[in-house]
Amino acid sequence: xxxxxxxxxxxxxxxxxxxxxxxxxxxxxxxxxxxxxxxxxxxxxxxxxxxxxxxxxxxxxxxxxxxxxxxxxxxxxxxxxxxxxxxxxxxxxxxxxxxxxxxxxxxxxxxxxxxxxxxxxxxxxxxxxxxxxxxxxxxxxxxxxxxxxxxxxxxxxxxxxxxxxxxxxxxxxxxxxxxxxxxxxxxxxxxxxxxxxxxxxxxxxxxxxxxxxxxxxxxxxxxxxxxxxxxxxxxxxxxxxxxxxxxxxxxxxxxxxxxxxxxxxxxxxxxxxxxxxxxxxxxxxxxxxxxxxxxxxxxxxxxxxxxxxxxxxxxxxxxxxxxxxxxxxxxxxxxxxxxxxxxxxxxxxxxxxxxxxxxxxxxxxxxxxxxxxxxxxxxxxxxxxxxxxxxxxxx
Numbered sequence: 001x002x003x004x005x006x007x008x009x010x011x012x013x014x015x016x017x018x019x020x021x022x023x024x025x026x027x028x029x030x031x032x033x034x035x036x037x038x039x040x041x042x043x044x045x046x047x048x049x050x051x052x053x054x055x056x057x058x059x060x061x062x063x064x065x066x067x068x069x070x071x072x073x074x075x076x077x078x079x080x081x082x083x084x085x086x087x088x089x090x091x092x093x094x095x096x097x098x099x100x101x102x103x104x105x106x107x108x109x110x111x112x113x114x115x116x117x118x119x120x121x122x123x124x125x126x127x128x129x130x131x132x133x134x135x136x137x138x139x140x141x142x143x144x145x146x147x148x149x150x151x152x153x154x155x156x157x158x159x160x161x162x163x164x165x166x167x168x169x170x171x172x173x174x175x176x177x178x179x180x181x182x183x184x185x186x187x188x189x190x191x192x193x194x195x196x197x198x199x200x201x202x203x204x205x206x207x208x209x210x211x212x213x214x215x216x217x218x219x220x221x222x223x224x225x226x227x228x229x230x231x232x233x234x235x236x237x238x239x240x241x242x243x244x245x246x247x248x249x250x251x252x253x254x255x256x257x258x259x260x261x262x263x264x265x266x267x268x269x270x271x272x273x274x275x276x277x278x279x280x281x282x283x284x285x286x287x288x289x290x291x292x293x294x295x296x297x298x299x300x301x302x303x304x305x306x307x308x309x310x311x312x313x314x315x316x317x318x319x320x321x322x323x324x325x326x327x328x329x330x331x332x333x334x335x336x337x338x339x340x341x342x343x344x345x346x347x348x349x350x351x352x353x354x355x356x357x358x359x360x361x362x363x364x365x366x367x368x369x370x371x372x373x374x375x376x377x378x379x380x381x382x383x384x385x386x387x388x389x390x391x392x393x394x395x
Contacts, residue, residue, distance in 0.1 A: 040093045040109070045083035047072060053115035056082040057183075059090070059103060060122035061131050067193040068122055071200040078207060080118070083110075087132060097165075100135050104153050111154075111182045121150055122196075124189040124338070127331040131191065134329055135159075137168030147355050148329045154181040188341070189328045195342045202315040202348045211279075211314055217245040218281035219384075224252050224267060224288035224298060232287070234373050235381045242389035248281065252298050268299035269306060277311050277345070283388075284347075285380060290322025290357070292335050304339025307346055315348035319380040326352030351383065 045054070046065055056075055060068055065086050072082035085106060087099065094109075096102035110116040123131035125148065134148035137159070152159055152167065159167040161176035168177060190196050210216065219239070221232050229251055236247050249255050252267050265271050275281075286295055294301035318340060320326075325336035334342065337350040357376055373381060 044089040044093050045085050047082075047084055049081075049083075052081050054083040054110055055080040055116065056118045056120060057107065057110045057114070057116045058082055058084045058120045058122045059087065059106070059132055060084060061087050064123055064131075064190065064193060064196055067196040068200075071196070071203065074200070074204050074207070082120075083114070084122075085110075099129070100133055100153070103132075107153050108182065117183050119154060119183050119185040121153075121185070121187040122190065123187075124191050124333075125187075125329045126191075127329065132187070134187075135167055138166045139168075139170075146329075150185050150187055151179065151181065154183045154185045156180050156182060187328070189334075189338050190342060191333075198342060198344050199348075201344070202346075205313070206315050206348045209314070215279050215282050215314065218248065219245055219283040219285070220248045220250060220275070220281045221285045222250040222267060222272070222287065222297075224296065226252070228287045228377075229254065231373050231377055235285075235377060238381050239384045239388065242385055245283075245388070250275075266298045268297050269302040272297060272302055273306065273310060276316060279312050279314055282314065282316050283384070284316055284318045285384070286318065286320035286322055287377070288322055290320070290325040290336060290352075292324045292327035292330050292332055293339075294336050295320070295322050295325060302336070304334045304336045307336065307339035308334070308343035310340075310343055310345030312345040315346065318347045318350045318352075319383060320350070320352045321357040321374075321376045321380070323353055323357040324355060325357075326350070326354045328354060351380065 043050075047069065048054075056072075058068055058072060065084055068084050072084055075082040087103065090102050090106045091099060094102040094105040096105050107116070107119055110119075121132045125132060125134040134150055135152040136146040137149050137152070138145050139147050147168075149168070155178055157176045157178040159173055159177050161173040164172070167173070170177065188199060190199060221235070223229060223232055232249055232251075240247070250267055250272075276284075289296040291301075294303040318337075320337075322336070327335045328338060335352075337352040340346040340350050341348075353376070
């Protein structure tokens with residue numbers, strides 16, 4: 001799903017158990033070219049089969065590898081042969097300056113010799129670089145110099161032109177920074193086998209039991225910021241042009257929840273959880289403030305722990321501009337997006353900023369408050385526009 005790789009440009013966490021929802025490659029089709037026997041890719045996967053394409057490469061660690069097998073089997077049955085490789089095996093097999101460089105070498109080899117089109121990082125990136133580490137990048141005009149990205153793994157370049165070990169510094173490394181990708185990539189930031197099992201069950205439900213009717217064709221956009229109300233209308237004009245669905249707008253003070261008058265119910269955590277559990281819509285976009293462990297709503301936060309307790313039978317898709325809600329590499333665990341993903345309910349896909357959701361004017365080159373649709377909301381608008389104009393996101 002190429003749209004996911006584009007979203008990594010904003011340091012967003014793109015969680016994608018849905019990487020195999022389009023561009024079907026028959027599971028019964030042998031490799032178009034003979035496997036290079038000097039390439040190690042076909043030997044280190046725990047479920048390798050050198051005679052068939054590895055359409056999906058799932059990278060995890062030894063502790064989680066076996067728990068991912070049901071996921072790999074499910075995706076393979078759908079036509080996307082999925083092979084699992086561990087970070088430990090990669091470190092022993094490939095060369096590179098650090099673990100990330102060796103993972104990138106493995107991915108490159110799979111793309112070139114195993115016909116891999118999708119890469120899943122099947123594990124969290126802990127603060128100490130454990131499970132499946134991200135690549136930190138430098139942003140000198142922002143407060144943070146460790147903005148994580150997974151896009152680097154599938155980029156055609158190394159992002160470190162001067163070789164100082166600091167990646168993505170636009171002022172120094174520009175000639176080596178390319179957003180052109182070899183494959184699509186996303187992360188499923190799980191930590192335990194229970195996390196994997198719960199997420200796999202949601203993916204299977206999404207792929208095989210997706211309900212028809214209002215749930216499938218309804219989108220919700222929440223907004224706690226009055227200055228964002230007009231942007232919602234502008235976003236919807238673009239999305240609806242290619243999708244025959246409907247929109248519910250849940251604002252702080254101008255639209256109703258389940259009453260007859262605007263403002264009958266607050267845009268608070270209880271009401272949001274109620275609507276998700278009642279399965280009123282499959283697609284959600286959340287606008288408003290956030291922090292690493294919660295969305296800030298009217299009357300209180302929707303915390304990661306609260307999101308992990310959701311009970312909706314059919315998983316939802318979520319995009320959000322709320323700052324830091326995708327801070328998957330932080331010490332405080334889980335971040336808001338991870339909470340939404342790891343429980344038995346909640347979401348099967350979340351795209352959220354790992355750091356601020358809006359760039360500073362000095363970076364963006366304009367006062368974003370005056371923009372018709374700010375950059376990140378526009379990016380998500382395109383995600384929904386392209387994803388819903390067809391069957392890529394299951395309409």
